[in-house]
Amino acid sequence: MTAQIPDEFIFKGEVYSLIGIRGGTLASPQQFGMQPEMMHTGCYRGFYATYELTEDGLYLRELTLREANERYLPIGEVMPHVSCEEATYYNLNELIPFTGQIRLAKDFIEELYVHMGYQKATAFKTVLDITLKNGKVVDIKDRSREMERKRGAFKKRYDSGNMLQMIKDAFSLDMDLE
Numbered sequence: 001m002t003a004q005i006p007d008e009f010i011f012k013g014e015v016y017s018l019i020g021i022r023g024g025t026l027a028s029p030q031q032f033g034m035q036p037e038m039m040h041t042g043c044y045r046g047f048y049a050t051y052e053l054t055e056d057g058l059y060l061r062e063l064t065l066r067e068a069n070e071r072y073l074p075i076g077e078v079m080p081h082v083s084c085e086e087a088t089y090y091n092l093n094e095l096i097p098f099t100g101q102i103r104l105a106k107d108f109i110e111e112l113y114v115h116m117g118y119q120k121a122t123a124f125k126t127v128l129d130i131t132l133k134n135g136k137v138v139d140i141k142d143r144s145r146e147m148e149r150k151r152g153a154f155k156k157r158y159d160s161g162n163m164l165q166m167i168k169d170a171f172s173l174d175m176d177l178e
Helices: 144-149 153-160 163-170
Strands: 008-011 014-023 047-053 058-065 081-083 086-089 100-108 124-133 136-142
Touching: 008 100, 014 124, 124 144, 153 163
Parallel strands: 008 047
Antiparallel strands: 008 014, 014 100, 047 058, 058 086, 081 086, 100 124, 124 136
């Protein structure tokens, strides 16, 4: 199995990986009338996205997917650039009225890489929990120091744990898994 391509968030000019979510749902091809299918082992869910978190709200800026029927519909006014078996929608401006909490991380520590699922908070130097209401930021908690104290905890569990449970945990974006 392979590590999965995470959704990315542009926040205050920096690029972060989405490593956790609680509450609502973000954008998906289904909401635009398309059915994703697995792209490759690094993208089992069949799509990944780039968002931008601004003072005005949370916006979907880019979406790459493999559509099960090769039926790529416009998103807003944007048609995709199709190449091989996938398509990318660039320059999107879709407001996402997400209510819930997201965990964003950057500055990944390579030696804590887990070759399956999504990387966890204890493998990053910078970790933020951001609470949103209708796409607007209402709270930001910097969890970087806490994750530094727990550094590598998930990888240690992964390397020595029950393999079936570790596979389930690795593919989860549950914010309680650190």
